[in-house]
Amino acid sequence: MTNKDRTSYFLSAAIIIVAAAVVPAIDVYGRKNRIQGPACILDDLRLNSMTIDRPEDAYRVWKQKGYRGRIVVALGRRLNFVQRDEALSGGAASFPVKVPDLVRTSEQGLRSNNYLLVAMQTGIARKVVSVVPNDVLQEKMATARSTEGASTSAGRIDAPYFGSPRAITALQFLRAPDEPVLLYINASFFRDHEPEDVLAQLGRIGIRTDLVVLCRSLDDDDVTESQRERLRRFGEMLGGGRGTN
Amino acid sequence: MERIDQPRLLLPLLAITLLAALLRLQGVADQPPLSDEAQVALSAGNYMDHGQFGPTMWYHPNLRNIVIHGLGSAFGYGPYALRGMSLFSGILSILVAGLLLQVLTGSRAASLLAAFLLAVEQVHITFSRQAIQETWTTFFMLLGVLLAVLAWKKDRHGMLAASGIVFGLGLASKFHAAFPLMVVLCAGIFLSGKERSVPKGLFAVSCLVLLPLIVYLLTYLPWFGRGYDLAEWVRMQSVLFHKMTTHTGNPLDQVVDTSAWQWFLRPMGYANFVFAEGRPFVTVAFSNPVVWLLVLPATVFLAHGLLKERYPEQERQGIMLLLALFVVSYAPLALSPRPIWLLSSLAVLPFGLMIAAEAVVRWTQDAPWGRKALWGYGAIVLVTSLALYPMAIGKAKEYGYLHAIVERFRPPFEQERGPNP
Secondary structure (H helix, E strand, C coil): CCHHHHHHHHHHHHHHHHHHHHHHHHHHHHHHCCECCCCEECCCCCCCEEEECCHHHHHHHHHHHCCECEEEEEECCCCCCCCCHHHHCCCCCCCCCCCCCHHHHHHHCCCCCCHHHHHHHHCCEEEEEEECCHHHHHHHHHHHCCCCCCEEECCEEECCECCECEEEECHHHCCCCCCCEEEEEEHHHHHCCCHHHHHHHHHHHCCEEEEEEEECCCCCCCCCHHHHHHHHHHHHHHHHHCCCC | CCCCCCHHHHHHHHHHHHHHHHHHHCCCCCCCCCHHHHHHHHHHHHHHHHCCCCCCCCCCCCHHHHHHHHHHHHHCCCHHHHHHHHHHHHHHHHHHHHHHHHHHHCCHHHHHHHHHHHHCCHHHHHHHCCCCCHHHHHHHHHHHHHHHHHHHHHCCHHHHHHHHHHHHHHHCCCHHHHHHHHHHHHHHHHHHHHCCCHHHHHHHHHHHHHHHHHHHHHCCHHHHCCCCCHHHHHHHHHHHHHHHHHCCCCCCCCCCCCCHHHCCCCCCEEEEEEEECCEEEEEEEECCHHHHHHHHHHHHHHHHHHHCCCCCHHHHHHHHHHHHHHHHHHHHHHHCCCCCCHHHHHHCHHHHHHHHHHHHHHHHHCCCCHHHHHHHHHHHHHHHHHHHHHHHCCCHHHCHHHHHHHHCCCCHHHHCCCCCC
């Protein structure tokens, strides 16, 4: 073996070692950027839950608690992911080009119809799973089939937002991620579901969470008092019947 | 091997590079920010501060975001900070293209002609003056190929490692760099196989697979800062790839000249519009037919010469590599069913220009009138390029003979209104 060959082997080994170190290090770096609290299953006594009046309050709660890089599972009839075009427009007539902070712009535009989008843009959510009733899913499926970038499979739509994962599914198709999620349940979801069934299904798939946010949606005329009553009942059943905080 | 540090090559090459710099820098600070450029600045901040892709060209890799944000943060988002890397890479590509052809075929005349063709190339000039990643990709892939070929010819380990890193930067600019990288990787494996050298093969694979991957992966650090893990990165890459292969453009994109297979068959263009100070400002990157229409016949000519074994061994390998670089870079774009605009041609064009230059020199070198013909061709290219040049720098409206070309690229929503009074 020549010196050149030895050098080739040595340098190849060095590159392989660097690659073997960098790749997992980046994986660890990513995971370390997830900020979460103590998590448990839904009938655990230690379950953390709270009730809010409007969807956008969920964003404020998550932000106040300092969550980052999380999977948000949101149950409701609405997707709360409406994009404001002006937030993304960035024309400039002259130099220097103005570069507004899109996260600040996004937060300033926080509304009930876009709180999940804002959570994605600001980095609280790295993935959003919207769980909708079957009729809403069918309606969205029809739209998704002709939407660039969206794909559909059995009971699920994948519609990434600028490369960030986002899915829409129905309760019976929901699978628990292998990490604790931020769980949000809107009263509108109980137009089509009984609280006991929802809790049973979420328990069956073994979803774990560090915070359940129950939203009464007081600003939504389509949400009835009976749906809010069901939401309240659902809250009472959480934590093995201990109820919401 | 032909030396690339001879004054007879370097001095004229530097002069051509200087000409390229003049053409690219002329009035570049007076060119108003195009909407793509303003969005690029916005995307750079969004990515570096929050790890989020977009709002523009979110499906492209992220070196652009990193560099533009760095330059913008250091110097403010003025014309030179925004366009600095495009200008730098656009100008240096001329030098690298000349050196590469010299290393591949050893022909000084062809090297200088190739550098000259790229220096006065309107599409390359136009995008050297805009804050997008097209000329970056061209520069990194040319430099990556040059370093790899030098590494094999001079048997230098460091150059092959540098090639891998540079190709990583190319991939992190635009996916198009993957095609020449594949050719260079195959060449590396072929050469080590020919020598029956396992360590050489292993080193080529380490340098040309692992190093680009590491560099490419590292440019995603801000994205990983959002909490994503490696499995999610792989899934995200497939989303980007899907978007890249199915992207049909934005509502305001031009609807003409969107077929890559026609690039070298007829003159084509790509236009950018912006309203500045109440007036439309239009740049049109327009292919010079005197050069572009020569590329395919030149490719056939060189390929025919290869098949007939007309070239000495040393030149044969270089020409074979050059043809492979052109064909492998061009075929996926030419065969793609989605619209592909002319700006993407910069991932293919330098190889096409080198082929054209090599063929022109071979056609003329043995003829008694050859030298005159070569200079004559150069003069025609220069005149036609200068005639088209106002379009590249947004001054077409001052030249009546260019109006018909510019009108061709009037966007659909404007066409209903008819020509401007």
